[in-house]
Amino acid sequence: MLTVLALPAAAGGAVDPRPAAPATAKPLADWPAVKSAVGRDPKIERRIASILAGMTLEQKIGQMTQPDVRYIAPDQVRQYHIGSVLNGGGAWPAMNKHATVKEWADLAQAFHAAAMQTDAKVKIPLIWGTDAVHGHNNVLGATVFPHNIGLGAARDPQLVEEIARATAKASRATGISWVFAPTLAVAQDQRWGRTYESFSSDPALVRLYGAAAVRGLQGTLTGDGDVVATAKHYLADGGTVHGNDQGEARTSRLDLINVHGAGYYSALAAGAQTVMASYSSWTDAGSGAAGGKMHGNRALLTDALKGRMGFDGFVVSDWNAIEQVPGCTKAHCPASINAGVDMVMVPEDWRAFIANTVADVKAGRIAMARIDDAVTRILRVKLRAGLFERLPAAGAFNGRADALEARDLARRAVRESLVLLKNNDAVLPLRRGGRVLVVGKSADSLSNQSGGWTRTWQGTENTNADFGTGQTLLAALREALGADGVEFNETGAGVDPAKYTAVIAVIGETPYAEYNGDIDWPAPLQHSARYKEDLAVLDAVSGRGAPVVTIFYSGRTVYANDLLNRSDAFVAAWLPGTEAAGIADLLLRDGNGRIAYDFRGSLPFAWPGDACTSTVNGTILFRPGYGLRYDSPKAVSALTFTPAPEACG
Ligand code: GLC
Numbered sequence: 001m002l003t004v005l006a007l008p009a010a011a012g013g014a015v016d017p018r019p020a021a022p023a024t025a026k027p028l029a030d031w032p033a034v035k036s037a038v039g040r041d042p043k044i045e046r047r048i049a050s051i052l053a054g055m056t057l058e059q060k061i062g063q064m065t066q067p068d069v070r071y072i073a074p075d076q077v078r079q080y081h082i083g084s085v086l087n088g089g090g091a092w093p094a095m096n097k098h099a100t101v102k103e104w105a106d107l108a109q110a111f112h113a114a115a116m117q118t119d120a121k122v123k124i125p126l127i128w129g130t131d132a133v134h135g136h137n138n139v140l141g142a143t144v145f146p147h148n149i150g151l152g153a154a155r156d157p158q159l160v161e162e163i164a165r166a167t168a169k170a171s172r173a174t175g176i177s178w179v180f181a182p183t184l185a186v187a188q189d190q191r192w193g194r195t196y197e198s199f200s201s202d203p204a205l206v207r208l209y210g211a212a213a214v215r216g217l218q219g220t221l222t223g224d225g226d227v228v229a230t231a232k233h234y235l236a237d238g239g240t241v242h243g244n245d246q247g248e249a250r251t252s253r254l255d256l257i258n259v260h261g262a263g264y265y266s267a268l269a270a271g272a273q274t275v276m277a278s279y280s281s282w283t284d285a286g287s288g289a290a291g292g293k294m295h296g297n298r299a300l301l302t303d304a305l306k307g308r309m310g311f312d313g314f315v316v317s318d319w320n321a322i323e324q325v326p327g328c329t330k331a332h333c334p335a336s337i338n339a340g341v342d343m344v345m346v347p348e349d350w351r352a353f354i355a356n357t358v359a360d361v362k363a364g365r366i367a368m369a370r371i372d373d374a375v376t377r378i379l380r381v382k383l384r385a386g387l388f389e390r391l392p393a394a395g396a397f398n399g400r401a402d403a404l405e406a407r408d409l410a411r412r413a414v415r416e417s418l419v420l421l422k423n424n425d426a427v428l429p430l431r432r433g434g435r436v437l438v439v440g441k442s443a444d445s446l447s448n449q450s451g452g453w454t455r456t457w458q459g460t461e462n463t464n465a466d467f468g469t470g471q472t473l474l475a476a477l478r479e480a481l482g483a484d485g486v487e488f489n490e491t492g493a494g495v496d497p498a499k500y501t502a503v504i505a506v507i508g509e510t511p512y513a514e515y516n517g518d519i520d521w522p523a524p525l526q527h528s529a530r531y532k533e534d535l536a537v538l539d540a541v542s543g544r545g546a547p548v549v550t551i552f553y554s555g556r557t558v559y560a561n562d563l564l565n566r567s568d569a570f571v572a573a574w575l576p577g578t579e580a581a582g583i584a585d586l587l588l589r590d591g592n593g594r595i596a597y598d599f600r601g602s603l604p605f606a607w608p609g610d611a612c613t614s615t616v617n618g619t620i621l622f623r624p625g626y627g628l629r630y631d632s633p634k635a636v637s638a639l640t641f642t643p644a645p646e647a648c649g
Contacts, residue, residue: 068347089457108175150417150574152604164216184263185238192243193517196555203262233278301340414582434501451575452513459511470578498545508553524644602627611644
């Protein structure tokens, strides 16, 4: 049950929520058959059969093995017939964070050359997968786009497709042909550390975006700027109890199908060629039946996905995820392969995995037919992607640093993603000409702008110099207003705001990824209880003679009534990435005093109205779809602020 706080009358309550997406038809009663845009090609199927017939068991298991580039050398790819590698977050060629695009492309070429030197009858090209989840975010010089939560706020599938296109091109510049995106989580509890990787809590919007992202990434699958996409994490990764990462999704079967499956129907229809299994588990809230960890759930991985939905690409496991299946280890899990995992992401222990799995087949614990099906699927994707016909180094973008950048597109994405929660007395947009005081820990931090999965896994341990491109909001304001027009003081201490025409406070969450970002139940979701410095900086400047405009970076919506009350204007900016000029575009009038851009973003998740509401049910301050516009100003009166309890519940 959704309780929407009756906003103070002056706030006018609702802002007409932009329709999230065409409402889907009546709820599905079962898994739907999905017709993929990438159909069966008899020529490819014949080639698969011919290649498979000539493969040894060791070669087949090698194809199903995916080490991390930190733990395998090219010559071992040759020796063990390895079918794929990945670079997990924080892995770069020669572990050099500043590796050039050419060094990435050279390593891809080296892995390919090794795969071409195996003793197999038919040499099978390797496929390299990477988490390019908001641009080619691991690579120095690559433009970083807003994380998915911001794209959800934009409600613009065309934008999502263009960003995916740019990301695919950047990936191919580094010789990489497989991207572990889009995430199709329909996050239901913002406690989850991966909420920002989810487009929205609204399945209809995720469904709309799933197809757009896959179209952008895969194109025709064989073009110079095309990569293989990954629908992840199957299934209900965003539906766990209290948002516990890798936890238990306790939902009805109908919700599993209609909420958490929504993105997959459109992504698979658009031709997604791979699916990544989720660490989470599923328990049927109706019957109580425990489906267990997804990596061992045959009913969902095989019967539903490959059977009912007709998925004929391949399923890849998540990082060491097979060890979470009862009876399994990182290097040994016949249960997961029998459940339907076709390629195993076994970053370090890949030698043992190969030996164990060969033994499993010889002992009859895994049927050869299952191995042949898995290898068939892997070969099918590689043939569809044209990998047999081209070198990683082939293609117009290979080795080109300019192919990593798409700054104007990212700047537009930032503009479209921002949500204006408050703008009392039409403080925004600011006129140029006066002097602005900028405060806050995130004003000059590309890291805080970009969040997790950026240059490193957690998005931490970076300085602005580790980006090689981009602009902080402080730099963008200085560029727009002139160095003399902007004064920066991170804490706001010792300055008199009355001397300035406005104060811009840039605050919010600091980077995190996966479980490191969980707000573990029963901790409250009150932002200032987690980041005291943000309340302190607003206390230093609020109500002291100049209007305060707060720019709030976050990977989720949070309880922030105390911060809203100290702000005359408040912008939910999510995790905008490297192009903060897109924020300045909306904050400032143009040189002629006109409004250059208006806000268009609207909330993709509910904004909590108390410190313990974090799901689609609860006390909601601003509902999904809320977002103010310059052309439809509405004041937000003082909000009741109740300090968070020690623990919710
Ligand atoms: C991580 C994530 C997954 C990612 C994979 C490879 O644990 O769950 O989203 O693609 O490992 O980095």
